[in-house]
Amino acid sequence: MFDVAAANNKFANWTKIVLLYCDGSLFQGNNRKPVSVAGSSIYFRGAVNMRSHFKWADKKFNFTKAEQIVLSGESAGGIATYLWIDYLKSIVKDPKKVYGVVDSGIFLGPSSLVQYKISMYQLSQLFIPSAPPAPPTSTAPPSSSGPIVIN
Numbered sequence: 001m002f003d004v005a006a007a008n009n010k011f012a013n014w015t016k017i018v019l020l021y022c023d024g025s026l027f028q029g030n031n032r033k034p035v036s037v038a039g040s041s042i043y044f045r046g047a048v049n050m051r052s053h054f055k056w057a058d059k060k061f062n063f064t065k066a067e068q069i070v071l072s073g074e075s076a077g078g079i080a081t082y083l084w085i086d087y088l089k090s091i092v093k094d095p096k097k098v099y100g101v102v103d104s105g106i107f108l109g110p111s112s113l114v115q116y117k118i119s120m121y122q123l124s125q126l127f128i129p130s131a132p133p134a135p136p137t138s139t140a141p142p143s144s145s146g147p148i149v150i151n
Contacts, residue, residue: 001072001101011070017057019050019077026080050084054091064092070099078105 004012019027029044036042058064071088073081081102089095 014068014070015061015063017053017061019053024076026076026083028080028083050080051087054088058091066092066097068097068099070101072101072103073105074103075105078102081105 001009001011002016003009006012025044025046027046027050029046030048031044034041034043063069069088069092071081071085073079079102081100082105085098085100089098092098
């Protein structure tokens with residue numbers, strides 16, 4: 001997306017606005033009172049910041065009337081893309097021209113390697129229709145002496 005010299009970059013001539021990490025809350029925070037961390041006050045106001053970014057971008061680039069808009073993010077920014085795409089569609093002239101591109105925006109919180117493999121299987125059911133019909137059932141704890149086998 002950012003390599004404008006690449007021949008296959010479909011976004012090469014598009015205006016790009018890059019929002020760096022905010023407050024660690026996926027641009028969702030809205031605390032009115034600060035949280036004290038190591039002697040500093042942190043407000044966690046990512047939602048307020050994000051709406052301000054959209055307002056600034058519209059004022060500067062008239063982006064709500066753009067022909068196409070792509071909201072994209074990677075890692076935590078990918079999750080923020082999921083969380084903000086509907087809001088963005090609600091403020092533009094034609095919501096059908098808004099697209100979301102997520103890179104690495106799925107976080108899993110497994111309690112063990114086995115649970116991770118079960119979670120990955122369940123996730124595969126959403127995207128891979130040829131996945132095996134029965135989910136893995138092993139709940140044995142991970143072994144440090146060898147591989148884990150899930151039937």
